[in-house]
Amino acid sequence: MTTPTQIRGCDFHCHVDLLPDPTAAIASCERERIVTLAVTTTPRAWTQNRKWTVGCRYVYAAVGLHPELAGERHAEVGLLEKLIADTPFVGEVGLDGSTQHRKTLPAQRDVFVRALATAQSVGGRVVSIHSRRAAKDVLNCLSKHTTPSRVLPILHWFSDSASLARSAVLQGCYFSVNHRMLATEAGRAIVLSLPTERLLTETDAPFTQVDGRTSEPRDVIATAEALAAVRGVAVDAMCLALRENANRVFAFAGLDGSLGV
Numbered sequence: 001m002t003t004p005t006q007i008r009g010c011d012f013h014c015h016v017d018l019l020p021d022p023t024a025a026i027a028s029c030e031r032e033r034i035v036t037l038a039v040t041t042t043p044r045a046w047t048q049n050r051k052w053t054v055g056c057r058y059v060y061a062a063v064g065l066h067p068e069l070a071g072e073r074h075a076e077v078g079l080l081e082k083l084i085a086d087t088p089f090v091g092e093v094g095l096d097g098s099t100q101h102r103k104t105l106p107a108q109r110d111v112f113v114r115a116l117a118t119a120q121s122v123g124g125r126v127v128s129i130h131s132r133r134a135a136k137d138v139l140n141c142l143s144k145h146t147t148p149s150r151v152l153p154i155l156h157w158f159s160d161s162a163s164l165a166r167s168a169v170l171q172g173c174y175f176s177v178n179h180r181m182l183a184t185e186a187g188r189a190i191v192l193s194l195p196t197e198r199l200l201t202e203t204d205a206p207f208t209q210v211d212g213r214t215s216e217p218r219d220v221i222a223t224a225e226a227l228a229a230v231r232g233v234a235v236d237a238m239c240l241a242l243r244e245n246a247n248r249v250f251a252f253a254g255l256d257g258s259l260g261v
């Protein structure tokens with residue numbers, strides 16, 4: 001059960017600026033107490049996202065440069081580095097080794113490594129990471145360029161092997177889980193293998209759907225319930241653990257006590 005001051009859910013990876021009505025979505029998160037990390041795909045989008053979220057209690061903007069855009073927008077990497085000094089939240093960054101994007105991997109790696117190195121030098125940075133078909137490479141970059149005391153990595157929509165998930169746990173990674181992961185056998189197996197204290201929820205909206213509509217941050221409430229069912233625990237216990245995990249992440253980012261558990 002939640003009390004009126006508690007957060008009701010957390011969406012640790014949402015493209016708020018790509019939703020049909022971003023300001024309405026933000027107002028809804030504030031009203032419904034859904035903590036939301038508004039990730040961005042280019043650092044140029046940061047200013048608008050920051051403006052929308054200034055004064056928000058539940059919605060925070062993250063500065064990113066998506067690996068799928070790292071080739072064509074490589075010139076923005078300097079802006080990304082500069083803005084990482086201004087916000088504890090970084091994302092979406094990472095690597096994409098799928099057939100369609102493999103050719104830009106050198107540019108992707110340069111952007112990702114520079115984002116990680118900057119986050120490491122500033123410290124207290126939480127990074128939401130894309131790792132499709134590149135999880136091993138992502139973990140190598142993390143171990144080479146970051147330490148768990150300065151950078152907290154969140155692997156978003158992790159879809160690689162259980163053994164790489166285990167390595168990621170040992171490296172201090174958290175995992176933001178969406179309902180699409182829980183819909184596949186492989187996804188459920190990964191989720192079952194993770195320690196409770198590393199679990200977070202997300203939507204990756206607008207890139208996922210629920211009941212034929214675009215998902216929205218409040219859908220994480222149902223994801224938390226599904227997560228409890230997959231792991232065979234009570235919904236209340238799962239929600240409490242998720243709130244505690246979110247608080248730990250926010251405390252790492254220097255925002256102690258800003259979310260009521």
Ligand code: MN
Pocket residue numbers: 013015092204207
């Ligand atoms: Mn995304």
